[in-house]
Amino acid sequence: MEYSLKACDLCYSYSEEGKEQSLVLDHINLTVTPGEYVAVLGHNGSGKSTFAKHCNGILLPCGGTVYVGGMDTQDEKLIYEIRRLCGMVFQNPDNQIVATMVEEDVAFGPENLGLPHDELRARVDYALKAVGMYEYRNHAPHLLSGGQKQRIAIAGVIAMRPRTIVFDEATAMLDPIGRREVLSTICKLNREENITMVCITHHMEEAAEADRIVVFDHGTIALDGTPEEIFAQVETLRSLGLAVPQTVELLHALNKHGLSLPLDRLDPISCAEAIYSAIN
Numbered sequence: 662m663e664y665s666l667k668a669c670d671l672c673y674s675y676s677e678e679g680k681e682q683s684l685v686l687d688h689i690n691l692t693v694t695p696g697e698y699v700a701v702l703g704h705n706g707s708g709k710s711t712f713a714k715h716c717n718g719i720l721l722p723c724g725g726t727v728y729v730g731g732m733d734t735q736d737e738k739l740i741y742e743i744r745r746l747c748g749m750v751f752q753n754p755d756n757q758i759v760a761t762m763v764e765e766d767v768a769f770g771p772e773n774l775g776l777p778h779d780e781l782r783a784r785v786d787y788a789l790k791a792v793g794m795y796e797y798r799n800h801a802p803h804l805l806s807g808g809q810k811q812r813i814a815i816a817g818v819i820a821m822r823p824r825t826i827v828f829d830e831a832t833a834m835l836d837p838i839g840r841r842e843v844l845s846t847i848c849k850l851n852r853e854e855n856i857t858m859v860c861i862t863h864h865m866e867e868a869a870e871a872d873r874i875v876v877f878d879h880g881t882i883a884l885d886g887t888p889e890e891i892f893a894q895v896e897t898l899r900s901l902g903l904a905v906p907q908t909v910e911l912l913h914a915l916n917k918h919g920l921s922l923p924l925d926r927l928d929p930i931s932c933a934e935a936i937y938s939a940i941n
Contacts, residue, residue: 665730665825665857666693666716666747672724673711685711687880688725695824698851698858700868700888703877704902712877713829713861717747730824747825748818752833754810757817763805764789764798767816774821788816791854792846808839812846819850825857826850832864844870865892865906869927876901889925908932915939 671689674682686708693699703709714720715727718734729747732739751757760766767785776784789795792812797805802813811831818826828847832840844867851858860867868874874891876884878901884891892898892905895913905913908929912922920939926932 664692665695667728670725671722684880696855698872700871700874701861707877708880709861709877713827716827717744748823750814750828750831752830754814757814758802763800767820771820784820788820792816807835808842811843828860869906893924
């Protein structure tokens, strides 16, 4: 089967001199297929961000193997190509912005590829339009909102023409408006450009937009399925220290009062329709 990312018996521990370390990732087996949108959930310390850093060779396995487009991340000769194919967007966009003008920042990565001027110009314009920030191309990044900065960071990754983008808590520092801007961008790029998305998040409403949810717990994969399948397991998620979307929370609470509502209605409209049908 073709894949964008594949972890085979992936193990990792953070070494500390004189201490025996438990595994942060304990024999993880996970395949992400091209064009898939996968949300990764887990409580703090579950291993989800450590997994994210293995996706383009920031961290290397202590055991097992990670493949990106068929390339082993432990092969030093391939690391540049691996990082071109799999881009990363982190929590704080200020840590990824390096220039004093938006279009210069987006050009930074592809410029280092030695591209001719016309190709570079085309990539920058394309990336900025893809994230809805083309009109800000001559602005100073530090004057933008948090959501706008994060979209510029995404544009910088897109300009490298990746097949996969990994978002490591990329909306954690944003307000609700900024989160909606970035989530809309992620969905658009996945749907229209067929870019594979792996999003590490603790926002349940964001995870509900994905094709698939993978839940980490103490370095292992506890759950793996569609958002409807995962969020219907309310009590299991609570036992793992996780919440569910507000719609599912409401349906679950009403069921405790005698109703028999499906727990797979993740958006407000379908949730309201289910409640309306049950009481009429």
